[in-house]
Amino acid sequence: MTATDAPVPRQRSFLIRIAEHPAGLWSGFVLVHAWLCFTNLVGSEFPLGDVTVVYKFWMDQAFTSGYWVGIDGPWVYPIVAIVPMLLARVFGTDNYATTWLAIVIALDAVALGYLTGWGRNRNTSIAWWWLAFLLLLGPIALARIDSISVPLAIVGVLYVAKRPRVTGVLLTVAAWIKVWPGAIVLAVVIAARDRWQVLVAAALSSAAIVVVAVAFGGGSTVFSFVTQQTSRGLQIEAPVSTVWLWEAVGGAAGTYIYYDTSLMTYQVEGSGVALVGALMTPLLILAAVAIVLLALLAMRNRASTSELLPVLALALVTCTIAINKVGSPQYIAWLAVPVILGLVTSAAGSGRSFRIPATIVAVLAILTQAIYPYLYDWLLAVDPGVVAILTVRNGLLFVLLGWAVVSLWHLGFDRVRESPPRL
Secondary structure: OOOOOOHHHHHHHHHHHHHHOHHHHHHHHHHHHHHHHHHHHOOOOOOOHHHHHHHHHHHHHHHHHOOOEOOOEOOOOOHHHHHHHHHOOOOOHHHHHHHHHHHHHHHHHHHHHHHOHHHOOOOHHHHHHHHHHHHHHOHHHOOOOHHHHHHHHHHHHHOOOOOHHHHHHHHHHHHOOOOOHHHHHHHHHHHOOOHHHHHHHHHHHHHHHHHHHHHOOOOOOOOHHHHHHHOOOOEOOOHHHHHHHHHHHOOOOOOEEEEEOOOOEEEEEOOOHHHHHHHHHHHHHHHHHHHHHHHHHHHHOOOOHHHHHHHHHHHHHHHHHHOOOOOOHHHHHHHHHHHHHHHHHHHOOOOOOOHHHHHHHHHHHHHHHHHHHHOHHHHHOOOHHHHHHHHHHHHHHHHHHHHHHHHHHHHHHHHHHHOOOOO
16 A cells, blocks of 8 residues: 555545534535525526415415315315415415425424434434435425425334334324325334334324314315325326327327316326226225235234334335326435335344335436426427436336335245244
């Protein structure tokens, strides 16, 4: 080793120490979120549009005309989603966007604090993965209602082992903001030892939310988000829609993209769309049932909670995205929760390595940011290059789902060969 080589390991060690120090980590948090705020507020594509146009409109409508979405009429979101939208209006309509961003950043900070034990544990590498993931996902990481549910779900899964009732409450509240955390609730109820505590907490929390909604006059609409979703067409970013996007690229007659004004989304039209759209929800249910059956087999063969829960959560969440007629860029943010859970358990030496899904999810994030907001206009114009990028992104979702399903399979059948279960 020459004299010029000697400083390199010392320099690397210094950088690692900076990254592991709380001051370094929180500086990274501030820089990442400052950049995401910048891209939301002054970016040319203005991805914060759902917040400043749609959410703000709903809240303005409530105060000007007295019509509350989810209470006075059906709504596409569960009723608790109205809370962060309403809080963003606290400092006035002119500050709606900045207040929204402040709320999301505060929740992300709490999630980061719990992930790192407020500086008391060594999960800094996992925290850096999450910050990198947010950066790769881009402005959409802060700019949707999903941005509220993700940090709540992160804190919820981190409490599974020590305070399962808290897990049940947090995940249930998150699911009443955006439905997807319900998949993690299901995974916890199946895999966790304290499943009954989680289930009771979830049931009581849901009952309390429904009672409050009914008290405010929303008894007939409290579950309207279910029917609002099932009536949707095929959204252009959903994996199943890739077939029709390529047909549109090829100029197939009657195949095109259109804007649904009632749902405010871009969808595909073409031969077979209606039939496939009607089949997607039953197919999603069948896929989820198959995943649950694999998990039950793994449990029967004495798979531990730390082995089973992260893989099962990843399988169910990925299934919800991949086998769905609705697809939006913010859905990729959901994947951070099971990946963080898997990284935490593997770091503790009690679960399988999650490096492969963590890498896949990071690639999914950067491909998603490329499509939205930067190449979205080209996607609407069915540019073949952008459709190809979306195709790769959607294909990786099935690779990720395949990894999770194969892992579940091994947790069941490999253990049968190695250690037959007691009957």
